[in-house]
Amino acid sequence: MFIKIRRCSNIKELQINEEIREREVRLIDSDGKQIGVVPIKKALNIAYEKKLDLVKVAPNAKPPVCKVMNYGKYKYEMSKKEKEAKKNQKVINIKEMRMSPNIEEHDLNVKAGKTIEFLKNGNKVKVSVRFKGRQLGHTEAGRKVLLKFAELTSEYGTIDKQPKMEGRNMVMFLVSKND
Incomplete structure (x- = not known):
């Protein structure tokens, strides 16, 4: 049977x-x-x-x-077993923060505050600086902005991937410290 x-x-x-x-x-x-x-x-x-x-x-x-x-x-x-494995899985969302290389101090602090909020929730944050036109010749300014941003958020997050050029953007990833 x-x-x-x-x-x-x-x-x-x-x-x-x-x-x-x-x-x-x-x-x-x-x-x-x-x-x-x-x-x-x-x-x-x-x-x-x-x-x-x-x-x-x-x-x-x-x-x-x-x-x-x-x-x-x-x-x-x-x-x-499959359902149990799904229950124990942790979902990590990637949030993105975009800036320009000549961002003002106050705007940087506001974006850092929002990023800290994302990091507290356990999200991964992609921080990018977009270069337009002649700004591409001064990528070191974007790197300084990203490193300063990482310093502002260092209490809640650490750099997962160092700043790196991807086309017209310089990208850096931050992860929460509680992970």
């Missing part, structure tokens, strides 16, 4: 029962004991007798490894 199971898109697809097309497979019993290399028909019969499914767990092995198991229960356990 085979169980028809609907496929779930988020779980790695495995071949089960008649979907397995190899002549011989290395068989693992439902208890975890290795039975050895057997013809596919014999492996299917063993699965039939135990009223379980034959699942190909290692398709790239020579010969492929199949295990006798309850596939529905296996999929359920895998989806539970």
Whole structure:
């Protein structure tokens, strides 16, 4: 007796029962004991007798490894593990602060305050200075602005990536100190 199971898109697809097309497979019993290399028909019969499914767990092995198991229960356990892993995942957003190389002191302080707010929330901050026209000849001014900005926010964040030119922009990344 085979169980028809609907496929779930988020779980790695495995071949089960008649979907397995190899002549011989290395068989693992439902208890975890290795039975050895057997013809596919014999492996299917063993699965039939135990009223379980034959699942190909290692398709790239020579010969492929199949295990006798309850596939529905296996999929359920895998989806539970996947959900648990998603719960424990930490999402990091990247916020961006844009400036010009000739930014005024007050504007720099306002942007630093907003960046500190982002860093307190655990976000990563991309700080960029955009150069226009002749400003490209004076990239050291942009580097000074970025380093001064990093100094203003140093209490809450550290430099993750040093200032670096990317096209017309000089970019630096800051990360929160509590990470």
